[in-house]
Amino acid sequence: MGIEKMSQISVEGSSEQIDNALLICCESRNFQMTDIPDKTSGGIEQNPWSGAYETLRSTAEALGITPEFRSHSGIAENTPEEFRQRIEKINADVATIRREHEEMAASIRELRQTDACVKHLLGLDVTFRELFELKYVKLRVGRLPAENLQKLDYYANRCIHFVPFDQKPDWVWGIYLTPSDTAEFADSLMKSLYFERIRLPDYLDQDARTTDEILVHAIDDEEKLDCELERQLSEYRDAHRDEILTLLSALKSRTDCYELRKMALISGGRFSFTGYCPTRLADDLANSLGKLDGVQVVIVPVSRKNPPADVPIKLRNNVIFRPFEMFVKMYGLPAYGSFDPTPYVAVTYCLMFGIMFGDVGQGLLVSLLGLILSKFTKNGLAPIMTRIGLFSAAFGVLYGSVFGIETLITPFFHRENIWRFLGYTKQPETIFQAATTLLIAALMIGIVLIVLSMLFNTILNFRRRKFGEALFSVNGVAGLVFYISIVAAAAGTFMFGADMFSPAYVICLLVVPLVVIFFKHPLSNLISGVKPAEKVSVGNFIIENFIELFEAALSFLSNTMSYLRIGGFVLSHAGMMLVVAQLAGTNTPGAEITVSTVIVFIIGNLVVMGIEGLLVGIQVLRLEFYEIFNRFYDGSGKDFRPIEISFGSEK
């Protein structure tokens, strides 16, 4: 578990083998290629495979085939010419059917458009033949943008007469008439006003109503023919699907490998490229590459203490914690050589969510929903839902809450030894009567998490040999001593009545750590033997460090108080479920259960789950990022992006 150890891999060989070498690296899905820093060669030639690939891909899309990767070892040695011949044959076959299909579709579209226009001319009571046979007058059928109708007044004396038949907000359908000898002028003028002419076929010589009927029949007939062509295309697709997908995969592999050459150095008949691979898989990759003629591979494990700046980070966690890597990536990956906080996030996230959203029924439902979503989608939140739902159910058992009903299971705090231990003289009936205890418990959780985060920071800094940070910083030993001391003193004084703020206690455990934090920079320089880069005046030093100290002290208080929300949400959940019970009418003993009660109860539960589940999820994430990560985590790592052949992206 943690951050994968990386190895730097350098591959060299004869330039004829570069595509094969790159293909092996892509197929391993565990090799991230790096740019050659001192590459001096110019741009590479045009990709010889991309044209064929694009052509075949568009043919596949036209056939409705979604590209998916297939094994293509059978055609691995084919030349571009062989590929071209096979693709041309497929294209020719498909093109013939498609051309007919497109012509038919265009014809149907035209007929539909004509019919739409004719439908707007139903007010016309003469036949089209009579109109088109007029000797001295030409007429055009079509539509004009409605806003241009007002411009026609301008041409009132230009021998154009527009007769509108139907008007919609944006268009006016109608006919314009013009003397035969000015038809050319009228056409160009109406075109400049964006008149869309609709040409009626010669056989449509009846009146508008009859023409409409003829067109409807014609559209029906052509649609039947179009269906037949679609069937032919479908048959061709089923018969050639495997062949097309295999060819497409082979071409995609070659196209992508050729593109990857940009990141390699090719010179004097030799190639060289480098990259990173997880150490545990480096030998397997090297063995595969070594099988290629004349290809040499050098593996250099990346040092944890002094890693290169561009080393990528790959997290490796077990199946339980893995989904929570999403949150860590969201904040920023850890630096190489530091530690992966995923397990810590997973445990704290689940615990806090469970406490804040404790309900057996709702928890199990969230878990089930997560399971179903994981099965059918790739949403990263789904597996997290499965896990947090179980914690929610577990805490629901403690609270005795099943879909907000608190009478099915005996709540934990109803046991006599528990409420007596918590200091109550009689059993609290509801969670609201135990609110103070709950909020104190939330604060205690917060204190434990803050102390843990500071401990992590201290240990990590010791490991990195940053002793100044580990000993004197707010999140180091000094801060830890101050925080634990002040919390212990406050708890002792206010909860147990013991006055712990004695002068010795205050000076040794509170003042001294603060002074140490105040002088963190000079003390760090002293123990590391480093001279400060620039001199700071005494005034500036005091102001800067006082403000930092003040901010640190304030952050201890605000961070601790921030955890009150854990208790707050427990109460809010109970409150919301109380409202649901009241709306459903089930809050009184012996209430009658009706259909409407059940419906209100179900809807209420779903609403609470939706609103509160989301809110709690966000609030816990906020606690993780702001109160926990801030104290020890530096997300400065770069994601591991292995090269691969995939239809999902073009690179």
Added chain:
Amino acid sequence: MHDMAFSQNSVIARSRAVFGRSLTAAELEQLCSRRSVAEAAEFLRNTPRFHDALADIEPRTIHRGQLEALLDKAVFSIFDSFRKFDFTQSKWFFRAIITRLETEQVLIAIQGIADGSTDSYITSLPPFLIEKSKLDLLSLGKAQSFADLRQMLSGTRYGSILDPLLHEAETSKVNIRECERRLYTDYYLTTMKALEKNCSGSAKTELKRVFLRSVDMKNVVTCCRMKAFGFTPREASAQMIPFRYRLNSEAIEQLMKQPDTDSIARQLAELGFRTDSTAEFAAVEQLTEHISLEFFRRTLRLSRNSSTVYFCLIECLDNELHNVKTIIEGIRYGVPAKEIMEMLVI
């Protein structure tokens, strides 16, 4: 005060929301690779910016001019919606937009009479402007001579500006460049007056700075064009919009000495007009528009004054519309996608 603050915030939020619907560089690139105006229209119809305006078109048969007219209308309707939405700032901005469009139409009318192609006026007249303008724009198209035009414009601000030039044109050749200069000078003067009247405090200072910066960039283009025609810096200054931000006479003189766009870019950077782009600009117009666009985008995101944000939005939308029209023109003439992309200001 609270109402004003609310109005300010709502205009800022709305402006940024409208800006957020702008076509991205990737979308413009996809648009460039369309092979016909019909495909371009289909593509634009599926973008959030132009979806509503093009919902009812038939992409297969649409005429380029009609498509461009619809795009103009789509952008104009955004400004109109701001006028209805906000009764304070957007109203005088809207008047300025109408004045600019009217100015363009008056110039087309003059050009039409000069060329003997008066019909071009009526075809290019945006229908949405007819009802918004106080000028009788449809009647203006009926002018067949400068005397007709003079008579139709009499009593309007355009009439008083152009009267001597139109009177002169009745007997000799019309000086269109001078007409243009006078009309645009008046437009900028009127806009500046409106700005002084309608804004106050820091909002006024900031908007004035943004406005004058954009004027400076337009003046840089005029200055470089004048240089190409062999004008002296003094003569070039006379042709410019009479407002300056950083472009003083010394800067103009220096700019006119620069041999190419790269050196103009360096000179402008010294004046504080920088660009983050490392691209090479083919023409000075592209450079200045790029500098302005970067500034408008930044100001639109950061400013807290609604009038400044809205002004930047207007400029950004104009640029977007210009880009889309350039692409449509490029597609129409079969220019390769890469070359069209190089012509755009992104």
